[in-house]
Amino acid sequence: MSSGTPPTPSNGGPAVPLVPTNTVTTASGLTVRTRIDPVLTVDDVVRQLCVNLKLKDQPSNFALRDETDELVTNDNLRRKIRAKVNLKLVNAPSREAMETAEKLRLRDDTNALKMTLFTLQKYIRASRLLEPEEQFAQSFINCSGLSDLIDVIFGAHGNTLAYALTAMQNLMELDYGWSSLDDAFIFQVVQILSSPQSLINVCRPATAILKKLVEADPMTAPGLQIAGSSRGTSVLPPGSVYRYGFSVVFEQMRKGRGFLETVISRLGSADTAMAQYSMMLINSLLSHASDTRWEEFIAELERLNVRKAVVRLMSSHTIEDLTSCILDFQANFIRVIHRKKTTPVDLEAEPSHVVALKGIWTSSQLSEQTDENGQLLKWRLLGLGSENIEEEFSDVGMLGLECLRKFIEGDPDFPKIIQEQLSRPLARRCPVARASNEVVEILSEHWAIFAPGYSTSTTFQPFFLDFYRVHSLATHFFVRMWSESGASTDDFARVAALVRSQTKVSLRMENVRPWHEVEHDFNACEYRTVRERQMKELEVEDDLLSKIPIRNLRAKLYKESYEFVRQQRIQCLMQGAWFINALPANSTSANPRRPTRPWRFLRLDPGMKYLHYVDSSIKFAIRSGLEDLPERIEVASISEIATGSCAAPPHVLRESDLPPTFPPVASPLSFSLLSAHEGSIADQIAPDQSRWADWTDGLNMLRRDGGHVSSKETAGFVQALTEIGLKIKLLDLSGEMVEIPSGLVAGPPPSNTDFFFSDLV
Known part of the structure; x- marks a missing residue:
């Protein structure tokens, strides 16, 4: 030199x-x-x-x-x-860290403290992206810098607090060094977020900090060991940051007055980043909610009408930046609905179930009676088959109970409806409560609520987020079809088929149709029209597919197909692919230049923790392994995969040799990897539709709070595999002309325990 x-x-x-x-x-x-x-x-x-x-x-x-x-x-x-x-x-980073920690202790000069925090957030952020700067993080922690930073957070305001919280947020991207954060610190962050007066640049890092604490669950710690098979308690290494989780954070959230209400209100913020941060925190809480606090948390979200706030976001002008978050929320709400549907009604162990039943009975304005055999006649008056509530709701669980309650309490004319049915001969009465449960099954099938954590919807589903309202419409339609068709008890399955047919029509294209059209379809469609359409559908459909055992089989195959496609997508990521380094679609440059290294090869490591890559001026043969890929992106830092977000630079592809447009037009094959606090960390354009689907869906399926599908190609694969698997399974039955019942009735229990199961010979 x-x-x-x-x-x-x-x-x-x-x-x-x-x-x-x-x-x-x-x-x-x-x-x-x-x-x-x-x-x-x-x-x-x-x-x-x-x-x-x-x-x-x-x-x-x-x-x-x-x-x-x-x-x-x-x-x-x-x-x-x-x-x-x-x-x-x-x-050097180690020396800079020691000096920074010393400056944090000198808080007399506000401007000097602000500059120190500004520098700190920058260097800690770099320490996560570039391995050699681990010296800075290690030295800062060893010099008690973390405790000094916490002291600043407890006493700072305005931009100083924003810089301090951002520094803490960046530090928490490391997988060590912040295990000493206590309940007092968590509550302080909750209080900051609970205040409607907090600045946007303060709320963003505070929201990200809580999200990180929620995801630092002991059960998600890497290399987790389980000690004692009987107790099943997790053993974490000393100093592990995976010691928080939903329960720890939720306990402090409950102390913060109006916390969830304020977070949900920020979904309507004019600042897109603030809405995105709030949406991601809600998704993280939904994904990690503990069993002991789940029902309480979901009830609070329902009380604050979070689903209505998300539906409003769907039509917002900022939607391009929030698409992935909203699809995540839809997937999480599928988990909520599925869990409610599979939670049995238990009148002895769950007081809330007893309260729901009392509300149903009170709203019906009925009086208990006795039948001709002197037996209690109560729930059968509402249309259930027996007085055994647990058995009647065994297929639809707590979800069915909630739907029936909302249906009855939401209709002031319900007492007239039920009295009208009771005035008819027994065989001509519409079993309203049973119809309500059947509508729950129909809607669950329509929206593929087969298993938790699996969603193939690639578009917004505002009607799904209004599940209870759709249920009420469809149940009213069931009762009307029963009356208009002159149905009797034996016609229940026929009327249910009419409702299933109308549901498909009414809920079509729900991402673009207004709500009033759905109401019109259910309320104004006549029986003759529905029947004629259903008869045409029966000509091309097999009635066998509507039977309950077949629907259950499809649900099982759907889950298996989803997991198969998920593994295939992740394998594509591990094989790697070439992409174009793209330009932001909102670039202000009228003459964008061709980048010196327009090509990037990306590959996921076997541990699925990093995306390794190399940028190049030309494409070349990449060896297996990671030796040719010196740079990397941490998968955990990817908070969202935005699609259609960037444009191809000029003169990279043949079709882009034309004069570049201004502003640049986003490519349909583009996607961006977004970080929660620094915007886009990678802008890529896939070579074809198949590669785009592989990577956008594969990356979404990798994310801890993800699970949704963004491409119609992947959704189509899952559906096709499900249908093929179903037909193959049915060949064994239909070929032998085996009669499949619509349901199975269990016989009476044994009168004593003096029996054993014989071994099959």
Whole structure:
């Protein structure tokens, strides 16, 4: 390495430098031009600079950064030399961390504290992205910097608090160093978020901090060990940050007055990032809710009408940035509905179920009677088959009970409806409560509520988020079809088939249809029209597929098909692929330039923790493994996969050789990997539709709070595999002409226990 101006040949010819020339600026403001040999290590370069500049401190106290304060490492040194990047000789990360921690303790000068925090958030963020800056994080933690930062958070306001919270948020992206955060700190963050007066730039990092604490669940810790098969308690290594989780955070949330209400209100914020942060926190809470607090948490969300707030977001002008979050919420709500449907009604163990039944009975305005055999006649008056509530709701669980209650309590004319049915002969009465349960099954089938955590919807489903309201409409339609068709007890399945047919028609294209059209379809459609359409449907459909055992079989195959496609998508990520490095679609540059390295190869590591990549000016053969991929992106840092978000740079593909448009037009094959606090960390364009579907859905399925599908191709694969598997299974039955019953009735229990099961021979 040499300093000074590059020499010029004595013959007056052009200079031919052996290596590029860089500018290096010291902390004192001294600037020198120097040639750096790209074969040297960063330590060698720093050592020679200290010698040439006659610095008295040890070379180990210094480091190199570029103009953006990115640390120069052995991995990026050659790239910065070739690009002739201006460099700065600064304090080494470990030394910078110690000085930063000392400055945090001196809080007399507000402006100095603000600048210190601004620098801290930047360096801690870099320590997560670039491995060599682990020195900064380690030194900052070892110098009690974390406790000093917490003290600032407890006493700061305005932008100072925003910088402190952002620094804490960045520090928590590390998988160590913050296990000492206690309940007092969590409650302080809750209080900050609970205040409607808190600034947006304060609320964003505070929301991200709570989200991280929720996801730091002991059961999700990497390499978790279970101690004692009988107790099943998790054993975490000392200092593990996976010691919080939903229960710890929710306990502090309950103390913060109006916390959830304020978070949900911020879904309507004009600041898109704030709405996105709030949406991600709600999704994280839904995904990690503990069994002991689940019902209480869901009830609170329902009371605050979070689903209505999300539906409003669907029609918001900021929707492009929130699509993935909303699809995540839909997937989480499917989990909620499925869990309610599979939670049995238990009148002895669940007081809330008793309260629901009392509400149903009170709203019906009926009186208990006795039948001809002197037996109690109560729930049979509402249309159930017996007085055994647990048995009657065994297929629809708590969801069926809630739907019936909302249906009855939401209709002031219900007492007239039930009295009208009771005035008819027994065989002509519409069993309203049984009809309500059947509608729950029909809607569950329509929206594929087969198993928790599996959703193939690629579009918004506002009607699904209004499940109870749709249920009321469909149940009223059931009662009307019963009356208009003159049905009797034996016609229950026939009327249910009419409702199933009308449901498909009324809920079609729900991402674009207004609600009033759905109401019109259910309320104004005549029996003759529905019957004629259903008869045409029966000509092309097999009645066998509507039987309950077949529907249950389809649900099982759906789950297996989803998991198969998920594994296939993840395998595609592990194989890797070439993509185009894209430009933001909202770029303000009228003449975008072709990037020097427009191609990027991405590959997921076997541990599924990092996306490794390399940027190149041309595509070349990539060996198996990760040796050819020096850069990486942490999967945990990806909070959202946005699609259709960026444009191809000019003159990369043949079809882009035309003059570039302004502003750049987003490619339908583009996607962006978004971080919760620094925007896009990668903008890519896939070579074809298949690769785009593989990667967008594969990455969504990798995310801890993900699970939704964004491409119609993947959703189609899951549906096709389900239907093929179902037909193959049915070949064994239909080929033998086996009669499949619509349901199975269990016989009476044994009168005693004096029996055993014989071994099959």
